[in-house]
Amino acid sequence: MLNRRxxxxxxxxxxxxxxxxxxxxxPTHGETLLLPTTVMExxxxxxxxxxxxxxxxxxxxxIQWENRQVPVFxxxxxxxxxxxxxxxxxxxxxxxxxxxxxxxVPYLGLLLGDLPHPVSVKPEDLEETGDxxxxxxxxxxxxxxxxxxxxxxxDRLTHLVTHAAFGALPITRLDKDEA
Numbered sequence: 001m002l003n004r005r006x007x008x009x010x011x012x013x014x015x016x017x018x019x020x021x022x023x024x025x026x027p028t029h030g031e032t033l034l035l036p037t038t039v040m041e042x043x044x045x046x047x048x049x050x051x052x053x054x055x056x057x058x059x060x061x062x063i064q065w066e067n068r069q070v071p072v073f074x075x076x077x078x079x080x081x082x083x084x085x086x087x088x089x090x091x092x093x094x095x096x097x098x099x100x101x102x103x104x105v106p107y108l109g110l111l112l113g114d115l116p117h118p119v120s121v122k123p124e125d126l127e128e129t130g131d132x133x134x135x136x137x138x139x140x141x142x143x144x145x146x147x148x149x150x151x152x153x154x155d156r157l158t159h160l161v162t163h164a165a166f167g168a169l170p171i172t173r174l175d176k177d178e179a
Contacts, residue, residue, distance in 0.1 A: 029085040072109035079135035
């Protein structure tokens with residue numbers, strides 16, 4: 001097995017190229033997210049979600065998709081601790097695969113400001129810029145060329161949305177005074 005690993009490494013080095021990641025640049029209202037294409041299921045036209053009682057302002061409610069109730073949230077409202085932004089004629093909902101093994105929430109709905117577009121990214125193209133606000137749901141803030149983007153923490157987002165939609169969670173946003 002050790003010999004196999006050495007030969008695999010040699011093959012990777014012999015190509016002289018860094019692996020490219022196929023991602024989507026996703027415009028939310030106010031932020032651009034960078035997600036791998038493998039977590040995306042579908043982009044649908046905006047439809048008014050059915051409200052969830054006692055939900056935080058960033059959780060818009062549920063929509064019906066593929067005979068499932070999918071919770072829809074605003075990423076920008078979540079990380080900024082604000083009310084959800086106004087829906088525009090360009091607004092869409094992206095259905096994302098949940099990264100947890102939850103049968104309760106296998107998909108999440110992400111409010112989009114416009115249509116996403118594909119991006120090929122090499123690791124050396126990414127420059128971490130930090131997250132001074134320590135925002136919930138943010139894995140990394142990065143610079144992708146001349147554009148700023150956020151790599152979201154999908155595992156954390158799934159937990160936040162699941163708890164906000166179906167049960168109590170002690171922290172659903174980070175108060176600005178606690179940062």
